[in-house]
Amino acid sequence: MKIIGCDFHPSFQQISMLDAETKQRVRKKLHHASGEAEQFYRSLRGQRVQVGVEACGNTRWFERLLRELGHELLVGDAARIRASAVRQQKNDQRDADLLLELLETGRFPAIGVPSPEERDLRQLLLHRHKLVQMRTRIKNQLQHVALDQGLQKKRQLWTERGRQWLLDLSLPPWTDRRRGDLLVLLDGLEPAIAELSQAVEAPPSKMRECGCCALIPASVR
Numbered sequence: 001m002k003i004i005g006c007d008f009h010p011s012f013q014q015i016s017m018l019d020a021e022t023k024q025r026v027r028k029k030l031h032h033a034s035g036e037a038e039q040f041y042r043s044l045r046g047q048r049v050q051v052g053v054e055a056c057g058n059t060r061w062f063e064r065l066l067r068e069l070g071h072e073l074l075v076g077d078a079a080r081i082r083a084s085a086v087r088q089q090k091n092d093q094r095d096a097d098l099l100l101e102l103l104e105t106g107r108f109p110a111i112g113v114p115s116p117e118e119r120d121l122r123q124l125l126l127h128r129h130k131l132v133q134m135r136t137r138i139k140n141q142l143q144h145v146a147l148d149q150g151l152q153k154k155r156q157l158w159t160e161r162g163r164q165w166l167l168d169l170s171l172p173p174w175t176d177r178r179r180g181d182l183l184v185l186l187d188g189l190e191p192a193i194a195e196l197s198q199a200v201e202a203p204p205s206k207m208r209e210c211g212c213c214a215l216i217p218a219s220v221r
Contacts, residue, residue, distance in 0.1 A: 001048040005099030007092045008053045008062065013037055014092035016100040027093060038065060045069050052103045054078045054095070055111060060119075073113075076102070080109035128196040135189045138182050142166065145179055 001021070007014040011033065017026045030037035041049075049071040053059065055078050066073045076099070084107065085098055102108040114122070139158070146157060149169050156162045163183075171179060 001050065002044060003100060003103050004049065004051045005096045005101070005103060006051050006053045007095040007099065008056055008059060009092075010058050014096045016093070016096040018100055018104060027096070029092070037062075041065060041069055041071065044071065048072075050074065050103060052076055052099045052108050052110075054081050054099065063113075064116075074103070074108055074110045075113050077109040077111050084109075124196065124199055128193065128200060131189055131193050131196065135186065135193060138186050138189070142179065142182050142186070145169075145171070145175065145182075148175075 001019075003018045003020060005016040012029055012031045014029050015027070017028070018024075019026075028040070030040050032038075049069075051066060051071055052074045053062075053076065055075050063073060081098065081102065084102060085094075087094065099108070143154075143157060146153065146166060146169065149171070151157075151165060151169065153162050153165060157166065166179065166183070169179070
């Protein structure tokens with residue numbers, strides 16, 4: 001069995017690897033863009049491999065790779081890992097050594113990791129949330145355009161009659177351009193948000209797996 005402490009960064013990873021049978025230790029810096037990291041883990045295919053990383057972002061591709069190769073991945077609580085360090089000065093090799101030590105001694109503070117399906121559903125919620133925020137900012141800008149012209153209609157501005165009030169305003173050229181562009185953006189966001197809202201509200205029975213582990217309601221395909 002090979003145990004690997006992996007200090008993961010977006011462009012590279014520093015690893016400390018222990019062969020549990022021979023007690024041989026290996027330290028390497030593996031770059032991602034060149035494919036060096038992927039080649040290294042593929043070279044271990046067919047062996048029992050356990051990899052420990054500190055919880056961080058941008059690791060989806062790495063998780064998929066290890067899952068494909070049959071390697072075990074443990075994700076650790078970053079605060080507890082840092083608290084277990086005797087020396088508080090950080091560097092990549094020391095961090096990788098610490099992760100390996102925690103794995104080797106059974107003290108690695110593993111945390112639960114959402115499944116790929118759950119993570120993709122979170123992307124649905126996050127995407128809808130961001131679009132709603134964008135819509136709110138656009139509506140606020142249009143309200144200010146209307147208020148500057150003495151038109152105070154609050155929520156009525158988002159009715160068909162309110163839109164006509166907006167269009168009937170006599171505005172200077174660049175303010176007119178701003179109004180038009182904002183309305184175009186708003187018109188594009190509304191159907192997208194409606195589709196995502198339908199997906200969020202769909203019952204679990206209408207969700208099915210598609211593509212690379214993504215769950216999307218059948219009703220909005």
